[in-house]
Amino acid sequence: MAPKVWHATAMIDDLLARIAEFHRSRTPFPEFPMVAEVLDVLDEVRSPPTMPHRPRLDVVRHLATVAPTGADLAVDAIIEEFVRVGVDLPWRQTASYVEVLNADYLANYGYVQLVGPVPAIIEHPTVRVGLGLWGPGLFYPLHEHPAEELYHVLFGEPSFGTNTDEWRPAAPGDAVHHRPWQRHAQRFGDTPTVLLYCWVGDVASDAVLVGRGNDPSRV
Secondary structure, X not given: OOOOEEEOOOXXXXXXXXXXXXXXXXXXXXXXXXXXXXXXHHHHOXXXXXXEXXXXXXXHHHHHHOOOOOOOHHHHHHHHHHHHHHHHOOXXXXXXXXXXXXXXXXOOXXXXXXXXXXXXXXXXXXXXXXXXXXXXXXXXXXXXXXXXXXXXXXXXXXXXXXXXXXXXXXXOOOEEEEOOOOOEEEXXXXXXXXEEEEEEOOOOOOOEEOOOOOOOOOO
């Protein structure tokens, strides 16, 4: 039986445009050298005519409590469009995480890979762009990947750590950069968290959990 698909003409074009506008709004521009490569791709790609159907993940329920805050118009523009179309997008979870993280974590985590290697909505070999959503109070265990990564906080108040005990709190609009193979972890606050992520380089390899202390329970 052929996989189910739905009509999606231009479904994420506005979302991609708002992400590009957000990156251009940062001061100074570009914030990091990798942003230029990401913007070249965002300016080029367009929504496919169809997208594969995927079962809706439990985490999507948290979109109901995500809303623009008024603190940053460029951030709000992404959030507004993400909330509008997010329920109908193909949500994913990293395959290796599903094997080891507990049911509570998996019920409160998921991401939409807009651009990147298959199975992204728009295929691209050297850039990943997507949006991740986490429920309140989660601890994202220490992990690593070969791609260079730039996070921007769009909603929530997460904290970011590396392989030390130091944690950096972040708020909407803040950027967090990780070098290839730099180990990092996140703690999420009392509200859902939405993160915009961009990867460049070796984007074909997913993140993997590493080291000790990877307790996937709530903190």
